[in-house]
Amino acid sequence: MLLAGTAHADLTLGLLAGKGEGDVAADWQPVASDLSRALGQPVKIIAVKDDAELLRRFANKEIQIARANTGAALSLIEQGNGEIFARLALTGGVAEYRSLLLVRNDGPADLDALLRDKQRWRIGCGNVTSTAGYVIPAYHAFAKRNVLLEPFFREVKTGNAEDNFRALAEKRVDVAVSNSDDLDKLRETYPRDFKTMRVLWQSPSFSYDPLVYRKDLPAATRATIARFFLDYGRKGANTAQEKTKLYYADQLSGFLPSGNRQLREVTDLQLYFELFKLTLAKSTGAEREAREKQLYRRYNQLVAVLGGPK
Numbered sequence: 338m339l340l341a342g343t344a345h346a347d348l349t350l351g352l353l354a355g356k357g358e359g360d361v362a363a364d365w366q367p368v369a370s371d372l373s374r375a376l377g378q379p380v381k382i383i384a385v386k387d388d389a390e391l392l393r394r395f396a397n398k399e400i401q402i403a404r405a406n407t408g409a410a411l412s413l414i415e416q417g418n419g420e421i422f423a424r425l426a427l428t429g430g431v432a433e434y435r436s437l438l439l440v441r442n443d444g445p446a447d448l449d450a451l452l453r454d455k456q457r458w459r460i461g462c463g464n465v466t467s468t469a470g471y472v473i474p475a476y477h478a479f480a481k482r483n484v485l486l487e488p489f490f491r492e493v494k495t496g497n498a499e500d501n502f503r504a505l506a507e508k509r510v511d512v513a514v515s516n517s518d519d520l521d522k523l524r525e526t527y528p529r530d531f532k533t534m535r536v537l538w539q540s541p542s543f544s545y546d547p548l549v550y551r552k553d554l555p556a557a558t559r560a561t562i563a564r565f566f567l568d569y570g571r572k573g574a575n576t577a578q579e580k581t582k583l584y585y586a587d588q589l590s591g592f593l594p595s596g597n598r599q600l601r602e603v604t605d606l607q608l609y610f611e612l613f614k615l616t617l618a619k620s621t622g623a624e625r626e627a628r629e630k631q632l633y634r635r636y637n638q639l640v641a642v643l644g645g646p647k
Contacts, residue, residue: 348373348380348558351400353391353409353546355519356499356526358384365404367582368569375565376558386497388412388466395419395551402562403549407603408468410547414597414642419549422563424595427518427545428588436473436540437520439505439513441533448538451512452484459492461501462514468543468603469516470498476610477540485617499523506530512537518545522588544599548592566592598644608636 350369354361362384373380383400385391388409394400395413404425405413413419426432438448445451451458463470475486487493494501494510498519505513506527515523517539524531550562570579570591583589611632615625640646 348376348378348402349400350380350382351391351394351403351405352382352384353388353403353405354384354386355497356522358386365586368586371569371579371582372562372565376561387464389464392416395549398551401551401554404546405549406468406470406546407544407600408466408472410549411600411603411607411639412466413549414600415639418551418553420552421547421549421595421597421599422559423548423566423592424544424599425546425548425587426590426593428584428590430590432545432593433542434469434545435517435542436469436477437515437517437536438474438478438538439502439515439520439534440511440537441505441508442535444511444535445537448478448482451537452479452482452489455489456491458490458511459494459509460486460490460512460514461494461496461504461510462486463497463501464495468606470501470514472603472606472610473540473543474514474538476606476613478538480610480613485614502527502530505534518588543602544595547595547599567594596644597642601640601643604636604639604643608632 350365350372352361352365362382365382369380369382383394385394388406391400391403391405391409392412395403395418396416403409403413403419410419410421414421424432440451445454462474465471479486479489490512492510494504496504498515501510501513501515502523504510548566550559554562570576570583580590583591612629615628615632618625620628
């Protein structure tokens with residue numbers, strides 16, 4: 338969905354949407370317009386619903402700057418196309434989030450109660466590449482309790498945070514995966530539905546979403562983009578107006594400096610989760626050993642790309 342600039346614009350801001358793509362693009366438009374003025378060239382917006390489309394458009398050079406989740410950002414870095422230069426800070430300067438499991442008020446009392454009834458419940462979660470929407474709860478809520486998400490639930494529906502929230506409210510699922518950031522926004526948008534549900538489980542905290550730009554952008558352009566976001570709402574004569582734009586864009590207070598190393602915690606999480614799945618897989622010793630070597634090979638390559646083990 339293109340909401341700004343012209344067909345010949347050579348800079349595009351890609352946004353991973355936790356709600357309707359049109360709403361997200363419209364909310365970010367004032368920030369994109371300011372970025373356009375800072376760069377002296379048009380900037381347009383593409384808002385997408387899932388990681389796969391963001392990765393495809395970034396790889397095809399349709400997107401030069403991406404507001405991604407950490408899982409998608411890791412793929413962009415692994416492909417060799419992207420580099421993290423900032424991360425988002427929420428209102429109040431919060432730069433971390435937690436994954437959540439939501440249930441209706443009449444749902445299971447706690448996670449232990451949920452886990453006592455295999456094949457009873459339906460869950461709405463993100464796709465398997467989503468860190469907050471899938472990997473974090475699949476590992477921390479389920480795998481650590483020797484449970485694999487897919488065979489445990491009677492039905493698994495896939496969507497973004499708003500899709501899952503609506504499915505829970507409308508009784509199309511019994512459990513919904515969300516996160517502390519999107520839930521705050523959904524509470525404002527759907528206050529009546531929010532009152533019908535509660536948080537069943539929350540994860541440890543993780544670094545909030547990064548901003549990634551293409552490594553093949555000119556150095557001067559990359560420097561201007563980084564300076565724009567890191568100063569936005571913090572420095573200059575228009576700070577007050579910029580803070581308002583940030584709030585309406587994504588309830589943000591600004592952006593913090595970051596780099597590829599931010600993704601180390603996600604790299605570790607992916608390895609632990611894949612190793613757990615491997616222990617439960619019905620495979621021969623040779624197959625398991627080959628898969629384990631493959632996992633550690635990728636892990637070591639990623640660690641090197643992300644700045645080493647320390």
